[in-house]
Amino acid sequence: MKENINSLNNYMKRFGYLITVCAMAGLGFFSSCTSESDPAIEPGEGGITLALTAETNFQSTKAVNEADYGKNVDNYTVQIYKDGSSTPIVNETLAEFKAEVEKDEKKRYRLSNGAYTLKAFYGEDKAVSTTSMYVYGEQAFSVNNDFNSVEVACKPACARVKVVFDSSMATYFSDYFVVFETNALSPASFTWKKDQTDPAYLKVGDKESVKATINLTTTAGKSSTVAKTYELSPATAKLIKVKPVVKSGNIGIEIDIDESTNDIPVDIVIPSDWK
Structure with a gap:
């Protein structure tokens, strides 16, 4: 997504997928917000709104500032894969993703009908660490001439x-x-x-x-x-x-x-x- 932004925007606009993202207050690291009116759904396309939440249930004394995993919302990586493909359609930080949405005239992304997987994560995926932790969430969803809300819960791995x-x-x-x-x-x-x-x-x-x-x-x-x-x-x-x-x-x-x-x-x- 970082390269060829304009061509990728055009690619995304050809399909029917709506994602709106905003920071969540009170529930975790992310939340969702829905546009006041949904755009018309064209044949063969649909859309969703995206809600990302994250939580750490640790209660004892900690060295890593786990509160940062709630504050650094824009540092999370968001990926969207179409089933059968190992290459993500979306692969960028939340900050970059929101910037892409802002560039769109109607502030939305679209995807064609089909099955997809949403992934979100923050931190490094290591077997052990004393300086950081890895927070991850994954959710399958489908688009079928409709608009749905897709939620993914990110938790420590x-x-x-x-x-x-x-x-x-x-x-x-x-x-x-x-x-x-x-x-x-x-x-x-x-x-x-x-x-x-x-x-x-x-x-x-x-x-x-x-x-x-x-x-x-x-x-x-x-x-x-x-x-x-x-x-x-x-x-x-x-x-x-x-x-x-x-x-x-x-x-x-x-x-x-x-x-x-x-x-x-x-x-x-x-x-x-x-x-």
């Missing part, structure tokens, strides 16, 4: 995890870290170092089993691992708190999971090779 090591860990352990394994990371992994403070955004599937292996080395030089598996889904957050515990003369760790809404019993683990 990642889960947010944070590990907090108690300050007393250094008293009993010379080194400690957590290794996360996900389907998106495979065959690689992500290591949460003992001095890390910023949350990590892990790309996960719905109810994906994520392995977290806690690696420990005591001040006496003994090393061991504690492997745990947690269920994670996109737009969920998990806080893992780890602190040392001495039980019957043996050094172990206490694992406390905070999911904001669920109370999970504290898990106390003493590696068998330390007993």
